[in-house]
Amino acid sequence: MPSPDSHAHPRFARHATLLALMFAATGIGGVVYGARAWMPELASRHGAGIDSMLTYLLVSVGGLFLVSYLALAYFIWRGGRRTAIGPRFASRRTERALSIALGVGMAIIAEGGVLAIGMPVWAEYFDAAPPADAIVIDVTAQQFMWNVRYPGPDGVFGRTEPRLIDDTTNPIGMDRTDPAGKDDIITLNEITVPFGRAVRIRLHSKDVIHSFFLPNFRVKQDAVPGMTPEVVFFPTKTGHFEIACAELCGLAHYRMRGFFNVVPPADFDTWLHKQQESQ
Amino acid sequence: MSEQHGFVRRYVFSTDHKTIGIQYILTGLLMALAGGLLATLIRLQLGWPDHQWLFLSRLLPKGMPSGVMTPEFYLAVVTMHGTIMVFFFISYVLVSGFGNYLVPLQVGARDMAFPFLNMLSYWIAFLAAGVMLASFFVEGGAAAAGWTAYPPLSAVSSAVPGSQMGQTIWILSMALFIASFTMSGLNIVATVFSVRAPGMWMMRLPLTVWSYFIASILGLLAFPPLTAAAVMLLLDRHFGTSFFLPSGMVIGNTHLTNTGGSPLLWQHLFWFLGHPEVYVLILPALGVACDIIPAFTRKPVFGYRMSVWCLMAVGCLSMIVWGHHMFVSGMSPFTGEYFSLVTLTITVPMTIFGVNMLASLWGAKLQLRVPMMFSLGVLALFGSGGFGGLFLGNATADMQLHDTYFVVGHFHMMIGGVTLLATFGAIYFWFPKMFGRMMNETLGKLHFWTTFLPFFTIFFMQHFLGLQGAPRRYYAFTAYDYLQKTRGQNLIISIAAMILVSSQCVFAINFVWSLFKGRVAEANPWGATTLEWTVPSPPPHGNFGNMPVVERWAYEYGVQTVDGDFAVQTVPSQIAPVSA
Numbered sequence: 001m002p003s004p005d006s007h008a009h010p011r012f013a014r015h016a017t018l019l020a021l022m023f024a025a026t027g028i029g030g031v032v033y034g035a036r037a038w039m040p041e042l043a044s045r046h047g048a049g050i051d052s053m054l055t056y057l058l059v060s061v062g063g064l065f066l067v068s069y070l071a072l073a074y075f076i077w078r079g080g081r082r083t084a085i086g087p088r089f090a091s092r093r094t095e096r097a098l099s100i101a102l103g104v105g106m107a108i109i110a111e112g113g114v115l116a117i118g119m120p121v122w123a124e125y126f127d128a129a130p131p132a133d134a135i136v137i138d139v140t141a142q143q144f145m146w147n148v149r150y151p152g153p154d155g156v157f158g159r160t161e162p163r164l165i166d167d168t169t170n171p172i173g174m175d176r177t178d179p180a181g182k183d184d185i186i187t188l189n190e191i192t193v194p195f196g197r198a199v200r201i202r203l204h205s206k207d208v209i210h211s212f213f214l215p216n217f218r219v220k221q222d223a224v225p226g227m228t229p230e231v232v233f234f235p236t237k238t239g240h241f242e243i244a245c246a247e248l249c250g251l252a253h254y255r256m257r258g259f260f261n262v263v264p265p266a267d268f269d270t271w272l273h274k275q276q277e278s279q
Numbered sequence: 280m281s282e283q284h285g286f287v288r289r290y291v292f293s294t295d296h297k298t299i300g301i302q303y304i305l306t307g308l309l310m311a312l313a314g315g316l317l318a319t320l321i322r323l324q325l326g327w328p329d330h331q332w333l334f335l336s337r338l339l340p341k342g343m344p345s346g347v348m349t350p351e352f353y354l355a356v357v358t359m360h361g362t363i364m365v366f367f368f369i370s371y372v373l374v375s376g377f378g379n380y381l382v383p384l385q386v387g388a389r390d391m392a393f394p395f396l397n398m399l400s401y402w403i404a405f406l407a408a409g410v411m412l413a414s415f416f417v418e419g420g421a422a423a424a425g426w427t428a429y430p431p432l433s434a435v436s437s438a439v440p441g442s443q444m445g446q447t448i449w450i451l452s453m454a455l456f457i458a459s460f461t462m463s464g465l466n467i468v469a470t471v472f473s474v475r476a477p478g479m480w481m482m483r484l485p486l487t488v489w490s491y492f493i494a495s496i497l498g499l500l501a502f503p504p505l506t507a508a509a510v511m512l513l514l515d516r517h518f519g520t521s522f523f524l525p526s527g528m529v530i531g532n533t534h535l536t537n538t539g540g541s542p543l544l545w546q547h548l549f550w551f552l553g554h555p556e557v558y559v560l561i562l563p564a565l566g567v568a569c570d571i572i573p574a575f576t577r578k579p580v581f582g583y584r585m586s587v588w589c590l591m592a593v594g595c596l597s598m599i600v601w602g603h604h605m606f607v608s609g610m611s612p613f614t615g616e617y618f619s620l621v622t623l624t625i626t627v628p629m630t631i632f633g634v635n636m637l638a639s640l641w642g643a644k645l646q647l648r649v650p651m652m653f654s655l656g657v658l659a660l661f662g663s664g665g666f667g668g669l670f671l672g673n674a675t676a677d678m679q680l681h682d683t684y685f686v687v688g689h690f691h692m693m694i695g696g697v698t699l700l701a702t703f704g705a706i707y708f709w710f711p712k713m714f715g716r717m718m719n720e721t722l723g724k725l726h727f728w729t730t731f732l733p734f735f736t737i738f739f740m741q742h743f744l745g746l747q748g749a750p751r752r753y754y755a756f757t758a759y760d761y762l763q764k765t766r767g768q769n770l771i772i773s774i775a776a777m778i779l780v781s782s783q784c785v786f787a788i789n790f791v792w793s794l795f796k797g798r799v800a801e802a803n804p805w806g807a808t809t810l811e812w813t814v815p816s817p818p819p820h821g822n823f824g825n826m827p828v829v830e831r832w833a834y835e836y837g838v839q840t841v842d843g844d845f846a847v848q849t850v851p852s853q854i855a856p857v858s859a
Contacts, residue, residue, distance in 0.1 A: 015647045015724075022732070023659060030663070030739055038746035039679075040761050053675045054746070061666045068662045071637060076655065079645030085578045086642020088837040089858070095582050098638070099631045106630040110623040110669050118675035119616060125678075126612040143438070143530070162527030163534065173529075207530040208432040209542055211607065211682060215748035215761055218679050222608045224542050225431060226525025229609045242759055246682040248425050248752040250432065250439045251350040255758035 016080020020073040027069025031062050040215040043241060043262070045234040047218035049121030056117055060109050130232045134198035137191060140172045141203070141210035141223040144252035146243060147172050148191050150272065152183030165206065172206075185275045189258040191243070194268035198234045211247035214260055222247055235262040292402075294394035295820055299401045300380030301713060304706075307371030310363050310408055317360035319780050324348045326773025328755040342420075350754045351440045354423035355415070357752055358441065361426030362449070366456050367408050369560045369698045374498075375404065375463045377705050378491045378563065380713065382467055384811035384818065385488050387476025387827045392469035400462035407455035410448060419443030425752060427553070430523035430545050434515045437531050447516060450509050457502050457509075464495035476810070478829030482584065483848070483859065485809050485833035489587055490566025493594045494559045500598065501555035508548035515540070546608055550601035558597040560694045562590060564701030568657040569636060570833070571708050574807040575651035576643030577844055579834035579858065582635040589628035589635075596625045606674045607681050615674040622672035626665070633661055648805070649723030653704030656731045657697050663735075664692030667742060682752075685745025691738040703730070703786070710790075711804050715816045716797030722789040729782035733775040740772055808847045809833050832859035 035058075042051055090098075138149040138157055149172065151157045158174055158181015165173035174181050193199050203212055205223040212231070213220045221231045243258030263271065284293075293299060323332060331346035342352030383391055391397045414421040423441025424433035432438045433446050471484070471492045484492075511522040515537075523545045524537035573580050580586070602610060602618035636658050645651075667689035670676045680686065703726070710718050749756060749765050756762040756769065803812035810827055811818065827849050835846040838855040846855040 012645065012647050016645055019647060019652065019655070022728075023655075026659070026735060033739070034743065038743050040748050050675055050679055053673065054670070054679065057670050057673065057676055061669055065663060065666050068637070069659065072640075072655070072659060072662075075637065075640035075643070076645060076647075079576065079640055079643040080647065082642075082644040085576070085644045085837050088578055090581065090638075090641075095585060098634065099582065099585050102630050102634050103627040106626045107624070110626045110672070111620060113669075114616075114619050114623060114673055114675070118619065118673055121675045122612065122616060162529060165529045165534070167529075167532040207528060208435070208438050209429055213682075213748070213750065215679075220607050220678055220681055224609045225528050226541060227543075227609050242761055244748070244750055244759060246750045248354070248429070248432065251354070251754075254350070254753035254755055257758050 013080045016076050020077035020080070023069050023076065024073035027066050027073070030069070031066050034058065034062055041237075042216065042218070043235055043237040043239065044214075044217035044219065045236050046121060046125045047216075047233075047236075049117070049124065050218040053113065053117045053121060056113055060113070064109075125233070128232075130200045130230075131198045134200040134232060135193055136200045136202070137193070138172075138202050139191070139204070139212060139223070140206060141212065141245070141249075142167075142171070142206040143208065143250045144245070144256040146189050146191075146212075146256075146258040148187045148189070148258075150185040150187075150275075152185055152276070154180060154183055156180040158182070158184050162206075172204075183276070185272065185279060187275055189243075190261070191258065192261040192263055192268060192271050193235060194265040195235060195238045195262050196265060198232060200230060200232045203229050203231065208249050209247045210245050210249045210256070213244040213246035214241065215244065216241045217260075220246055238262045238264060292398060294390070294398045296379045296383045296391045296394065296397060297713070297818060297822075299397050300376050300378075302401050303371045303376035303379060303404065306405055306408060307368050307373075307376055310367040310371065313412065314360050314363040314368055315780055315783060317356045317363065318776065320348065320356050321353070321360060322773040322776040324353055324754065325756070325769050326776075327770075328757055348754075351420060351423060353754045354425075354439065354752070355421040355441050355445065358422050358425050358428075358449075359411070359415070362411065362422070365426060365556070365560070365694065366453070367411060369694065369702070370456075370460060371404060371408075373563050373567070373698055373702045373705070374491070374494060374559060375400070375460070377567065377702075377709070378463070378467050378495070380709065381811065382470055382488055382491055383474070384814070384822055385485050385809050385833075386471060386474065387479055387810050387823065387829060388470060388474040389821045389823065389826075391466045392474055393466050396462050397466050400459045400466065403455050403459035403462070407452050407459060410455060411452040414445045414448035414452065417444035417448060419445050421445045422449035427549055428512070428545075429549075430512060430515065430542055431528065431530070434512060434523050435528075435530050435535065436516070437533065447513070450513050450516075453509055454506065457506050460498060461502060464498040467491050467495040468499065476827045476829050479848075482587070483829060483832040485566075486569040486580065486583070486586060486590075487563070487566040487809075489590055490562040490569075493590050494562045497555040497562075497594050497597060498559045501552045501559070504548045505552035508545055512545065543605075543608060543610060546605050547601070550604045551598075553604065554601040555594075555597045557690070557694050558593060560698050562593070564657060564698045565632065565636070565661065566590075567701050567705045567708075568654040569639075570807075570809065571650045571654040571704050572636065572639050573834050573836050574708075574805045575646045575648055575654075576640055576836075577646070577806075578639075578643055578837045580635065581638035581641065582631070583832070583834060583859070586632050586635045589632040592628040593625060593632070596621065596628070600625065600672075603672050603674070603677070606677045619672060619674040623669070625672075626669065629665055633658070633665065636661075649718070649720055649727060650704045650708035650805075652724065652727045653700045653707065656700040656727065657704060659731075660692050660696035660700060660735070663739065664689060664697060667692060679748070680745050682750055683745035684741040684749045684751055687751050688738045688741030688745060691741070696734055696738065699734070700731070703727075706790070708805065709811075710793065710797075711800030712811055712816050712818070714794055714797075715800055716793050717800050717804060718793040718797060719789050722785055726782060726785045726789065729778060729785065733779040733782070736775045737772050737779065740768055744768060803842075803847075806843050806845055808835050808845050810848055813847050813849055831855075831857045834858075
């Protein structure tokens with residue numbers, strides 16, 4: 001059998017330099033591109049925790065990405081210049097040490113992030129009892145809108161029955177005989193909350209799976225028919241924000257848009273009053 | 280074994296693993312063409328959301344009347360792109376195709392353990408591909424609920440047009456696919472277990488064989504739950520059961536009579552397959568790259584034994600992490616923390632494996648031929664894809680990133696890019712063995728540069744679309760104020776995608792031209808060590824004249840023999856010292 005090119009060829013060296021430059025440029029370019037504020041403006045308390053989780057990952061992973069691409073580039077550049085191979089094998093000890101060091105190192109970076117930063121945020125978000133003064137809102141998703149319901153002055157939601165649902169006259173199936181429902185306030189695609197109180201949203205879906213996504217509040221929760229998941233969060237900014245659907249729900253998924261307004265408490269009362277008038 | 284057969288038995292209904300492998304590869308490449316064209320349509324829509332493509336309105340009068348894609352066609356295109364690329368391109372070309380071609384040759388067998396089953400598996404696979412493509416032409420168009428087919432969207436025919444007949448055809452095609460893939464996987468496992476040549480101990484197997492072996496076991500364990508789920512979905516759709524449909528659903532003002540089902544059940548069953556499935560695709564990609572690299576560094580791979588153990592560890596771990604696809608699904612948040620921790624455990628073996636690949640370049644005398652360039656691309660994308668996984672496996676970070684373009688970018692780096700580049704690397708590397716001719720080196724290099732750079736650009740940028748909160752499966756990003764600034768990024772991504780797609784013409788031309796006009800290849804053009812290089816190119820029916828006796832492991836590079844600076848696995852220990 002004829003031997004393949006068995007000596008370093010200037011062609012390989014030139015090409016290796018080019019390829020090494022490409023990988024180095026990719027690594028450096030990637031970090032430069034990534035190192036800016038990409039996230040939508042932050043507007044919730046637990047969101048700060050999510051952002052620090054993401055920042056931790058962006059910084060540590062960015063570093064690993066840069067180092068590994070530069071290492072790849074170096075090996076290619078150097079390898080293209082060799083006329084003979086280096087030692088065939090590393091010693092067993094080197095191999096084992098490298099594996100253990102890297103395995104443990106990665107475990108610390110990856111699992112450490114979850115344990116030290118991630119878990120407390122997760123616990124704060126899911127595990128803490130909702131504050132007593134939280135404003136409770138019922139959101140029922142359907143193709144392709146968000147039905148929003150406030151309990152009204154009595155603070156109690158009226159009964160609903162799926163069999164009473166009629167998309168034009170009774171979109172969430174309110175039981176009109178229930179006195180608690182008389183003062184319920186219903187809006188479409190618009191949630192307004194008073195600044196300074198926690199928000200507690202009970203999610204329903206009438207038809208397919210939707211996902212209630214508030215990019216600025218770092219809130220995302222699937223709305224699943226047959227289930228009533230709840231999200232609790234604390235807005236830290238007033239303003240007008242958008243609600244997006246993040247789970248494929250059909251043709252108009254891409255424009256199942258809603259609005260989320262955080263307003264001063266006085267404005268909230270006015271708004272709520274106005275909504276009640278127009279019911 | 281030198282039976283003479285007519286044309287049909289030799290090239291069509293053949294039981295020769297090499298013919299079947301090539302059949303799988305060609306079928307898969309044609310499916311890739313379909314999947315790639317669908318990707319082009321997606322990028323046309325996202326890059327230029329309102330542009331009227333008049334020539335396309337003539338080609339696709341129903342999907343793009345007046346030249347702008349309809350949302351129903353867009354969703355069908357997205358669904359079919361994902362389905363075709365995952366199940367009908369990568370699974371066919373890389374897993375079944377190269378698996379069939381390489382495993383018997385590399386373990387020193389005359390054929391697969393069950394040649395007839397092998398032929399059957401190919402023809403069922405062929406049928407599955409045809410059925411899937413046909414679904415574009417039924418009432419309501421192809422399935423449109425995403426490749427993950429979450430019910431109720433996929434279960435109720437009025438939920439989306441693609442959930443009329445298209446979704447049923449999708450399920451039937453998937454059933455055929457699973458049947459075929461199970462046969463093929465069973466065959467690979469049996470072949471590795473039972474027909475290895477004398478002396479081919481498990482710890483002498485090339486990493487390619489190891490990766491196919493473990494991937495096939497994973498496939499066998501993971502596909503049955505999807506089969507069960509598909510049957511249940513079919514029953515829900517046509518026979519009034521309620522496996523995935525709860526009480527009280529109202530779709531389009533129609534009250535459904537179903538009671539008691541759970542949409543989450545599908546997600547659990549789907550991802551119980553879905554997560555191991557990504558390893559079914561990616562392990563062979565890594566295995567193939569691991570075997571290509573030493574042929575061009577001219578030295579043994581680094582840490583072979585450790586790499587094998589890592590493959591096994593990843594295989595085991597991949598079966599218990601599926602819930603990381605469901606962090607915000609409504610599943611208990613406490614399980615979310617469990618799934619985070621075990622998912623991130625996978626980084627340990629994967630890091631060791633990746634670093635072993637990188638360390639294989641240490642001290643190398645690098646020869647940058649085309650298969651090597653693609654393998655280095657595999658290594659690079661495996662790095663960046665794996666790093667993205669650290670974000671998504673982390674439940675806290677995933678709360679913001681779930682179902683955004685970060686996910687799209689991440690899995691395209693992994694099961695899109697690592698597998699695509701490994702497929703190309705494998706084709707350039709084994710083409711001479713398959714067809715007896717070399718592929719053109721210059722065109723191959725051009726193909727590498729025009730594939731890697733746009734590919735990396737597209738999917739790297741998509742991670743940052745995700746950080747900006749751009750949800751996936753959106754027909755356009757025009758409806759939201761906060762997504763307006765993604766407009767320019769989408770344009771750049773679309774332009775890069777057009778370059779990427781066009782660049783594949785270079786590959787197609789090279790492939791066809793080389794089949795007929797390529798330089799004639801010797802038996803061992805790369806000076807590689809595994810058994811397939813000891814037989815003529817292309818190998819005869821039955822592969823080996825005399826059955827090979829294996830004397831050493833698969834990575835005996837850097838030793839002097841009469842052949843050069845390497846010893847193939849059959850070279851006895853008297854001629855060159857045995858390392859393993």
